Amino acid sequence: MSVDGGSVDRREGHAPGVVNGVVSGAASSNQRLRLNPSKEHKPESYEGLQLDFSPSIFSSLERYLPPNLLSVPRDDKVKFMREILLKYLPHGERNRVQKQREYRQKIISKYQPLHREIYTMHPANTFVPSFLKAISDNTEESFRSIMSEPSPGVFSFELLQPSFCELLLSEVENFENWVDESKFRIMRPNTMNKYGAVLDDFGLETMLDKLMESFIRPISKVFFPEVGGATLDSHHGFVVEYGKDRDADLGFHVDDSEVTLNVCLGKQFSGGELYFRGTRCDKHVNTGSQSEEIFDYSHVLGRAVLHRGRHRHGARATTSGHRINLLLWCRSSVFREMKKYQKDFSSWCGECLREKKERQRTSIAATKWELLRREGESTT
Structure with a gap:
């Protein structure tokens, strides 16, 4: 998983796993994410927090929280979601994430911005x-x-x-x-x-x-x-x-x-x-x-x-x-x-679309040939 890529290993078809810890009494060890997002729920903003992942990922993942966690304090949601995200990071990737975080913190602590307004x-x-x-x-x-x-x-x-x-x-x-x-x-x-x-x-x-x-x-x-x-x-x-x-x-x-x-x-x-x-x-x-x-x-x-x-x-x-x-x-x-679960990308890949059209053209031509053949047999 690449943190910069934001590729969270979270399958839509089934719950992604069990959280190991307890989040301020709100999340028990057997709670899982929802199978489908809560479309009505408006996620909180996680900007300004010191996080292992992009704030946008937490906002996106929040819609998948169990119903009883949607109204708990933001810090509790962060703990719950962080455990889930870390669960799907290989150990080597966790180290890379930590080093990246330390690298950025080191720069920000020493660099003095020139135009803070931007x-x-x-x-x-x-x-x-x-x-x-x-x-x-x-x-x-x-x-x-x-x-x-x-x-x-x-x-x-x-x-x-x-x-x-x-x-x-x-x-x-x-x-x-x-x-x-x-x-x-x-x-x-x-x-x-x-x-x-x-x-x-x-x-x-x-x-x-x-x-x-x-x-x-x-x-x-x-x-x-x-x-x-x-x-x-x-x-x-x-x-x-x-x-x-x-x-x-x-x-x-x-x-x-x-x-x-x-x-x-x-x-x-x-x-x-x-x-x-x-x-x-x-x-x-x-x-x-x-x-x-x-x-x-x-x-x-x-x-x-x-x-x-x-x-x-x-x-x-x-x-x-x-x-x-x-x-x-x-x-x-x-x-x-x-x-990961798709094989046909004809909705956006130009070559997949070309191949799909060629298959359709071949199929139509074969159908026409078969109809003509049968018509010829019926007239003899």
């Missing part, structure tokens, strides 16, 4: 008015009114105010200067980028959680329901940097996410286009692309691109200047669990 979500200071209006209306029509879909499954829209982009860039630069001066060894965003920083690691996790929950999840629920868009419950937030003395380009790949938000923060640059080549499941990730799947996108300051994580893509070389992008990999533990 560590809390202030929508009016963060987003352009057209985006806020679309989110407020919360309909497919309102979302489409601010978006373009230049290629199937790739949505582009104005998102961040230039002033917020400047503040975030300044904060990242301040963090990188601190890293250099303190000689603190940080972990990079992923295995493909040698430059950039994980925003969650130096205190921006809560703000990015809010970005995912209140602004990206409503859109993903409409446009990406087949890959868990409605159940996004954890994220990995980071910036990447391209240009001279930075990463040059990014190879062809898929993201470790269900839905990816990619926003250009600046600065002045040329090149760096994203190229998309169709969405694929694990089985078909290396198959060829159809002509309608080939699409290139040029970055614009403050403008976002939203796509499925399994939409294959890469970044061409940044030929001059310095390009910095904000990436938010949004993940769904429910989708990841359910995906």
